Amino acid sequence: MGKRFILTAAVLPLAIACGNYLSVQPQGYVLPSTDEEFASVMHNIIRDVEGGGDEYIVGNIDRLLRLEGCADDLDANIRLGTNLVSYAGEAINTMQSAYRSHWPVVKDCNIVIENLDGHSSETAGGALSAAYAIKGIIYYNMIRDYCEPWDSPESQLGLPIVDRFDIGDRPVRSSLRQTADYALTMFDKALELHPEDPLFFFTEWIVKAYKAKLLFWTEDWSGTAELCRDIMENSGFTLTPRQEYADMINSATQRKGEVMVRSHINNSSELDWYFSMVKKYLQSRPAASSLVALYGDEPEKDVRYTSSLDGKRFAVKTAECKVRLSEILLMRAEAEYHLGNSQEALSLVNMLRQARIEGASPLDTGSLPEVRSGGRIREDAMGKPLTPLLQAILDERRKELFLEGDRWYELKRNGRPEWWVLSNGLKYTTKQYLYTAPIYKGDVDINPEMKQNPGYED
């Protein structure tokens, strides 16, 4: 009896010690175990996209505020405006912090992929394909923001490949080629699952649209042309005609016409008050005269002008991140141009102009305007001088995708031109290195193997 008592007395403290330490589950949270619970992890992310809160997948008005503030469609030299960055140098620390915010989404996707891979239920298939698609889009967005434009991808810095959830793992940056290949694999895996359920948002044609955007960014011209042709011929989306353009482009919360995907489709989003406030910031800096000049002598005939700008050149277009069929058409036109199929490229440009400009006369190779001498973009994505045909494609792109966050990446893709703005009496230059944002400084400080992008020092 005595021995048993002593033994119990000796072991009992070990059994009761540190009970709290082992209790790791936060109160009010559920560790997912069923297909439905893992699917809810994806639904939580999708809910953010639909409500307009997501800045890192489809993107939202905050993303546009930064991109349009850094780019030159709105002219900071005429008026700086309210709460818009004057140039990219001002957004350095916002961007390095934003780098961190992408990874929790990747982590959630990895948890779903690891736990649902091989499951046969429809819910598991939907959640799995959404996880692959979202991860692919996140990588695509980060390639554009945190990696240099495609040039010699084997030696250029890419991103860490985070393929599984491991809190102790510290992967370093792969090459740009490896990162792009990895993102492509994500899209292909999503497509293998034949995503059709709109509940999981990222259905087949949306995934294909983002895959086409990645192929375009990585200058795979034949892949881009082929996929864009597939989307244009088989997706069921058609170019919105001129008469319906304003309704489509300025829809507050509905996906209309040629819009394949957009954020903020929840018309009872808790962020509505915020969007109406931020929209005013975008309206506080007038459009650049170089953009307005592209609409020609009779700008009112171009529905993009009348639905985008008011009489004082301030933006009235609804600012939402989206992917539209016209972007697919323009990517295809540029890809055909680089493949040497000039007539095909020109006919696509004419198709778009017919759908936007009242009485548009078709352009032909002989009547294309000469390359403007003072244009900001002077060389194409391959480093060659601009030609009249490519200038026509890029001009249509600039008008078409105004206030959709595209211009910054156009400048980055086509030679990273340097230019300056005056702010508070000083001149700030958008230097070449600023087109590539810094990755999170804390990651570089803590891990000597982690390389920062050129140009960023303490």
Place this chain on the structure above:
Amino acid sequence: MKTEYSGIIAILSLVLSVLCLGGCSYSEQPPKTTDSSSNYVLPKGEIPSQEDLDEVKALRAEYDNAVGNNK
């Protein structure tokens, strides 16, 4: 003899309890890694030349004329 062991075991169990329970309040603060700032220093602006100022003046004049601010 038996009493001697009992005493030692009792003392050991007491010490063990104190050690185990005392170690329960672990620090939740992450280890300090660096004293460096978490931000990069932003690029500095330059004094614009007269040519730069003239260029901006011309841009603003074009804008004012085009939108009717001068009327």
